Amino acid sequence: MSAGSTRAVRVGVLGAGVVGSQVVRLLIEQADELTARVGATLELAAVAVRRPERHADIPAALLTTDAAAVVADPEIDVVVEVIGGIEPTKDLLLTALNRGAGVVTANKALLAEHGPQLYQAADAAGADLYYEAAVAGAIPLIRPLRESLAGDRIQRIMGIVNGTTNFILSAMVESGMGYQEALAEATRLGYAEADPTADVDGFDAAAKAAILASIGFHTRVGASDVYREGIAAVSAADIAAAREIGCTVKLLAICERVPGPDGSPGGDAVSARVHPVMMPTSHPLATVDGAYNAVYVEAEAAGRLMFYGPGAGGAPTASAVLGDLVAVARNRVAGGRGPRESSYAALPILPMGDVLAKYHISLDVDDKAGVLAAVATAFADAGVSISTVRQEGRGDDARLVVVTHSAPDAALASTVRRLADLDSVRAVTSVMRVTGDMR
Numbered sequence: 001m002s003a004g005s006t007r008a009v010r011v012g013v014l015g016a017g018v019v020g021s022q023v024v025r026l027l028i029e030q031a032d033e034l035t036a037r038v039g040a041t042l043e044l045a046a047v048a049v050r051r052p053e054r055h056a057d058i059p060a061a062l063l064t065t066d067a068a069a070v071v072a073d074p075e076i077d078v079v080v081e082v083i084g085g086i087e088p089t090k091d092l093l094l095t096a097l098n099r100g101a102g103v104v105t106a107n108k109a110l111l112a113e114h115g116p117q118l119y120q121a122a123d124a125a126g127a128d129l130y131y132e133a134a135v136a137g138a139i140p141l142i143r144p145l146r147e148s149l150a151g152d153r154i155q156r157i158m159g160i161v162n163g164t165t166n167f168i169l170s171a172m173v174e175s176g177m178g179y180q181e182a183l184a185e186a187t188r189l190g191y192a193e194a195d196p197t198a199d200v201d202g203f204d205a206a207a208k209a210a211i212l213a214s215i216g217f218h219t220r221v222g223a224s225d226v227y228r229e230g231i232a233a234v235s236a237a238d239i240a241a242a243r244e245i246g247c248t249v250k251l252l253a254i255c256e257r258v259p260g261p262d263g264s265p266g267g268d269a270v271s272a273r274v275h276p277v278m279m280p281t282s283h284p285l286a287t288v289d290g291a292y293n294a295v296y297v298e299a300e301a302a303g304r305l306m307f308y309g310p311g312a313g314g315a316p317t318a319s320a321v322l323g324d325l326v327a328v329a330r331n332r333v334a335g336g337r338g339p340r341e342s343s344y345a346a347l348p349i350l351p352m353g354d355v356l357a358k359y360h361i362s363l364d365v366d367d368k369a370g371v372l373a374a375v376a377t378a379f380a381d382a383g384v385s386i387s388t389v390r391q392e393g394r395g396d397d398a399r400l401v402v403v404t405h406s407a408p409d410a411a412l413a414s415t416v417r418r419l420a421d422l423d424s425v426r427a428v429t430s431v432m433r434v435t436g437d438m439r
């Protein structure tokens with residue numbers, strides 16, 4: 001299609017699963033309105049699926065099992081990718097971009113690992129690459145970061161970006177549901193990825209953190225640059241320990257600009273991490289339950305912004321996909337392009353060991369003289385300052401609960417190892433980072 005043309009914008013959809021089936025349904029149901037918004041006919045031309053017999057609700061003439069033919073078809077202007085995974089999707093999208101087709105994708109895993117390669121192909125061919133659905137589902141977040149906040153300096157992006165793990169943790173905290181039962185329910189509702197380890201081990205959230213940090217800090221941050229801990233090790237004991245100090249447990253993605261020693265922006269570093277935290281129940285993020293997502297963005301001039309809404313599920317995610325599709329189609333009609341990759345700052349990535357954190361540590365200990373001194377010495381030897389310590393129980397039930405001041409994560413981790421080695425410590429029963437405020 002030539003720049004500025006008003007002929008139909010033809011769309012090929014790859015995948016018709018949880019998200020794709022909703023994209024196709026909305027494209028068909030709302031064809032007239034979408035056409036009016038684009039300013040040219042938005043025509044669904046093909047839907048690539050694996051098993052056509054399972055898609056009786058999609059007109060048979062649109063269905064194909066040949067995704068490679070869809071992306072190579074010069075008549076298709078925009079490719080919507082909702083298959084997921086790295087292969088064959090990377091090659092499919094590169095084929096589409098290389099011939100100048102616009103791409104809309106919900107695929108955070110692919111973007112976090114190969115975003116620069118996709119952007120390069122898009123740039124070389126003057127094509128659009130949009131991915132609002134890849135982070136926090138329906139919530140407008142990519143566009144605000146790429147466009148609305150492009151004139152500001154972002155300091156921090158922090159939030160709940162995985163619906164499945166938030167659903168599981170909420171169920172464990174509120175209804176005492178077991179981990180497996182809550183995971184099965186999240187899968188039934190269409191929140192979990194096909195392989196739920198991507199959700200529960202934090203890979204999904206880490207991919208999203210990489211995307212957010214890359215855009216927010218104008219720096220390439222890949223999935224492997226993100227420190228990652230999932231929720232598989234979060235126990236009933238952790239949740240009970242959090243409750244005792246007025247906290248709940250959440251899996252957070254935290255992307256921060258960390259000032260360098262000289263304080264100049266050029267000396268800043270970027271930290272991107274995903275791990276469970278204990279956070280006060282009064283914290284706004286603590287009230288975000290179920291598959292909902294919420295993300296705080298803190299920017300120098302704008303101050304604090306909060307984005308909240310459905311972060312997963314077929315129809316909500318399809319809403320974000322269609323918004324991108326309308327944007328890409330409008331760009332083609334106008335003969336323009338959306339934003340390109342912005343990675344000029346190229347800030348270094350701060351290793352997790354250097355990130356400042358506070359830990360909450362529960363220890364089963366011998367109830368005898370000198371134990372507290374030995375425990376305090378383990379902290380002091382690693383240069384970690386204690387904020388509060390309390391003893392619970394007596395005799396065989398004695399337990400020490402310690403909350404630290406901020407210290408480098410490496411020093412805190414080494415303290416935990418020292419504690420576990422002490423003769424008077426029978427077991428380290430809970431270790432979790434604590435967040436006090438939004439900082």
Ligand SMILES: NC(=O)c1ccc[n+]([C@@H]2O[C@H](COP(=O)([O-])OP(=O)(O)OC[C@H]3O[C@@H](n4cnc5c(N)ncnc54)[C@H](O)[C@@H]3O)[C@@H](O)[C@H]2O)c1
Pocket residue numbers: 014015016017018019020048049050051065067081082083084085088106107108109133134137190191192193194311312313314317
């Ligand atoms: N489900 C959600 O809530 C959600 C939210 C945001 C983003 N996403 C992302 O959207 C994408 C799709 O997720 P989903 O939940 O719809 O997954 P899904 O597994 O339900 O759907 C994927 C579909 O693609 C099909 N497929 C696989 N290989 C194919 C091929 N070569 N050609 C044609 N079809 C093929 C599968 O048969 C399946 O029906 C993923 O990247 C996911 O991370 C999902």
Ligand SMILES: N[C@@H](CCO)C(=O)O
Pocket residue numbers: 134136137161162163164165191192193199204311312313
């Ligand atoms: N599996 C993801 C889907 C949204 O990306 C989640 O649970 O949040």
Ligand code: NA
Pocket residue numbers: 132133134135136137138139140141142320
């Ligand atoms: Na989004």
